[in-house]
């Protein structure tokens with residue numbers, strides 16, 4: 783069994799996934815979870831932390847504040863890519 787403990791600190795210029803901002807998509811509160819959680823989630827989702835940067839945020843569908851009693855929440859990594867405007871074709875509104 784292989785543990786990826788060498789993952790952090792191995793690549794010197796890697797963005798630290800623990801620095802990612804986590805927000806609850808239900809109540810909008812920032813979610814603070816224990817250290818190492820983000821790295822764990824990314825591994826589970828097979829997301830390479832090296833592909834992330836500070837423009838990425840993690841949205842959690844619920845948090846302990848608005849879903850007391852629940853311990854597991856669905857999370858999603860979202861990249862805020864404001865530089866690429868117009869990537870999506872707008873639906874034409876022809877009258």
Ligand SMILES: [Zn+2]
Nearest residue numbers: 806809845848
């Ligand atoms: Zn919440």
